[in-house]
Amino acid sequence: MAISAAIQALIAGEQVADSKLSSKLRDELLAEGLLSVISRGSRKSYRVRDVEALKRFLIDKDESYRVFEIKASDSRASMATETGNSKLVMVRSCPGFPVNSYEPIGCFFNGESFMVNPQEGSFLFVAEWEMFTIPEDVVVIGIENMENFRMIRKQRTFFEKYLRTHGLSNKVLFVSRYPQSTDLRRWLCTIPNHYLHFGDFDLAGINIFLFEFQQYLGKERSSYLIPDDIESRLKSGSRKRYDEQYGRYRDIKSDVCELQQLIEIIHKERKGYDQEGYIHML
Missing domain, CATH: 1.10.10 (Arc Repressor Mutant, subunit A)
Structure with missing residues (x-):
């Protein structure tokens, strides 16, 4: 080509x-x-x-x-x-994806156990992701924004409350798609763990989840993190963001009730809301 x-x-x-x-x-x-x-x-x-x-x-x-x-x-x-x-040549010198946690998570690399427990202000990068496995009771939370990913400790209360309310394990490994590639998705397809997607609350963010993750992982294994207060937060969101995305994503739909409700709220408010707004949920 x-x-x-x-x-x-x-x-x-x-x-x-x-x-x-x-x-x-x-x-x-x-x-x-x-x-x-x-x-x-x-x-x-x-x-x-x-x-x-x-x-x-x-x-x-x-x-x-x-x-x-x-x-x-x-x-x-x-x-x-x-x-x-x-x-x-444009060779990918460093394939893979970063991982983070706010408490120690026992994982395996090439069959050998090791602990994911980065110091605050740091995270790990898994380059040879084919060798990386995690316990089945760990929930994988994918974070689209790097600022949110770096500052997970400032969102710990928010995440713990959400996981508890939705009956999910409190053992969590955070992952990011940065740099943009399909490595993260390919890894997720090799493990049985539940994937929880934390992205922006706008049409483009939902589109990424639907077509980059859910269509590969299925509805049983993947879900979109939708905070209880998102409707009130959208009221103070960005109209410009919504207007810019409307022409391209106005027809997206989901047969998952909660996600379709979020789409309808976004259309009703005609606004989008950045996930960074949840960083200081202490």
């Missing part, structure tokens, strides 16, 4: 007109938060927010996005040995 001129322009940091991008890829990149929208009247164009994150997303999506034909096992080190320049 040839890399399109539009993708090359985005990677070069250039602005790209809406008409130059395929609608499917555009919607995926917007859902991932990789594009910023530039509007001039009825015309829209896009600029990439983080070039490296875009490269990682594209490479993980399709190996054809590599600059050269190389084996997936090749590394930057081997490229540097052969060419003297490790940056000639």
Whole structure:
């Protein structure tokens, strides 16, 4: 597959007109938060927010996005040995995803037990995720926003109350999709644990859950974290966020009653609410 001129322009940091991008890829990149929208009247164009994150997303999506034909096992080190320049190819030097916890969680790596218990202000990164397993009674909470992920201790009371109210285990491992890739989802598909998604309370956030997680994990194994007070919080949310997302995501629906109710509340209030608002729930 040839890399399109539009993708090359985005990677070069250039602005790209809406008409130059395929609608499917555009919607995926917007859902991932990789594009910023530039509007001039009825015309829209896009600029990439983080070039490296875009490269990682594209490479993980399709190996054809590599600059050269190389084996997936090749590394930057081997490229540097052969060419003297490790940056000639877009190889993912560090696959995987970060993990965090506010209390010790006994896990396994390559069959050997180890404790996930990062000091406050730090977290661990699991690179060889195929070797990583956790006890079946641990709930995996995926956090979309890195600020929330870093500051889980300032949300501990909030999480514990939610888990208790919904009959879920109080043993929790927090994970993040940063950097954007499918590694986290692929790992989740290999374990039986329940996955609880904590994202923004807007249409785009729900879309990410539905199409990046639930459709792969199923409704029995995955759920969206919906706080009891979200309706009142949405009243003070962002109208601009809702308006920007409405055209693209207005038709999303869920046959899970609680999630469909959240979608209807968002439409009723015509606002979106950032998950960072729950950081200081002590």
